[in-house]
Amino acid sequence: MSVNGKVIPHTPLAVDFWQVRKCPGTRLFFLSHMHSDHTVGLTSTWSNRPIYCSPTTAALLRLKLQVKEKWIHPLELDEPYLLPMDDIGKEKLTVTLIEANHCPGSVMFLFEGYFGSILYTGDFRYTPSMLREPCLRTHTTIDVLYLDNTNCDPNRTLPSRQQATQQIKEIIRRHPNHNVVIGLYALGKESLLVELAMEFKTWVEVSFVRMQTLKALELPDVFTTEPGVGRIRVVEQSQICSANVHKWDKEQPTLAILPTSRPLVSFHPNVHVVPYSDHSSYQELEDFVSALKPTSLVPIVGKHVPASFSALLPRRKRHEILVPECVRHYMLSQPESQLSSSANTSPRRRHFQPLLPKGVLFDSPVRGAGKSGEEATEPDATEEEMDAEVSENDSDCILVDLSKYHTPKKNRGGTGDMCLNIVKTTRTPFETNAKIISGLYQMTYTVVHI
Incomplete structure (x- = not known):
């Protein structure tokens, strides 16, 4: 690493x-x-x-x-x-x-x-x-x-996070009968999840491990570990593979969205890569x-x-x-x-007063149900690590990181056996100098206590 x-x-x-x-x-x-x-x-x-x-x-x-x-x-x-x-x-x-x-x-x-x-x-x-x-x-x-x-x-342009968020909203609106699976790393893009929950009036299903982090952050109460109660679900980015997409789609029509600035391309019509960057x-x-x-x-x-x-x-x-x-x-x-x-001569220590959790516009799920299948420990990986590990079953891969194959002056060993199928990416025109969205704690939400 x-x-x-x-x-x-x-x-x-x-x-x-x-x-x-x-x-x-x-x-x-x-x-x-x-x-x-x-x-x-x-x-x-x-x-x-x-x-x-x-x-x-x-x-x-x-x-x-x-x-x-x-x-x-x-x-x-x-x-x-x-x-x-x-x-x-x-x-x-x-x-x-x-x-x-x-x-x-x-x-x-x-x-x-x-x-x-x-x-x-x-x-x-x-x-x-x-x-x-x-x-x-x-x-x-x-x-x-x-x-x-x-x-x-x-030679590379990126939209503002506000523009990337709008792209994601438009993808979801175009598929009103689909569930949505979002691939993320262990920390980051929480403000995107909160905004999507508020926009589509739905709970966001997360693993128990991720929920611990979200509770520590004292975010608005839009997250749940109850399977099936929300339209949007968060998984590790590595779980967005062809086998899982096929499985999810058989159970319920499902979109997979990868908000990332990594130069990934999708090879499945239901997988959308959106250039959402925290850099x-x-x-x-x-x-x-x-x-x-x-x-x-x-x-x-x-x-x-x-x-x-x-x-x-x-x-x-x-x-x-x-x-x-x-x-x-x-x-x-x-x-x-x-x-x-x-x-013993610490600087002035101040008591941290986090934001209180807030209610949302939709009904709370029934608590105390069985644990989600996503409980497995999430690695603290991040977008910038560019991990080079390939799935044990290469035929199950639907994404490839182009930076590993097109980075100049970089010695690449091995045969590079990555699966390459039909390209489908989600990128819409944008202005490079558009207004930039503020950070997590500067966003404003309209909420109703329940």
Whole structure:
């Protein structure tokens, strides 16, 4: 599995990087969100080093990885926090968390200290409102921008999530007598599910494992584990295969929808791939970099960004970084020696008050029925992992990820025996500069308590 995290040079900081033996000088760890390619190496045995994240991510960290409470330090968004960078209280940094518009709990980190100003986006979907954040609006210089370059391809366009959601709604409206199966990974796109539930006045059936996550997120009450009570059902993306589609269709006419920015093509008339992305498009990244004008740019995924981005950077040199002696000593000391400082001098801890669950316009299902067949544990896989595993029965495959076969300068071993049949994709014209939908907690729903 790829590791989408970084150790910040000349500092004791790391973001989404948990391989401690590779960063012995790191003392402060930051988690941008809970997708598994950003938590590689982070387990329940984590100790001696504080983890800073958003309150929502903290809740998921406890639920999914069972990290001990003493190491988890949730920070509220949009508020600056002072953190110690040594064990004597002399040197501090300021960190501000900014909504990343990616998945529940995802944030960007703005670090300020002796090293200058560093903005680490983590995974994010850019929207112009981000530039109105007070911490960015008042800043004249970002010295280093760590950029989520997942979709940084000038030859590829993506619709806004609002446009992609409309495409999905139109597909469902065209098939009023069909059930709908949506293939998703373990975390993300919850706002899409809530919007579809409200639009079509139906419960969304999920597995017991997914329901645990949804309860932790305190989303509107549109989800159920009761089989057959709702028109929409969520499954793991890997379950969208020809055998299952044939099985579902025999029981009840069924559509399968894959909301993903991965370059998949469908080979079944009832399977629709919709380019719904939680990562910024190339044009959005260009707009973001052009507006911020950072002194330097570091890609989070891989080592390269398009040369056209270099033209967006101002011609100025970054000042030389002088690491204070107390910070050098801190980075060389044993982690145990910092327990009395960083663990006990936590930033202002604030009580997280999640949104209360809300009722919906349709009847509640009868509770206490048998468990759903989807109870099997869902892997914490994410869209950006691009897992290359092929089904044990290749003839059962109905999807192929074109990026594995058409990525330039990539050595591909094996015979590439993937099934290729008739292509059917769902892509409608869209404007690349359309208005971008807000994140999960910025959506507005009309609900009636029941």
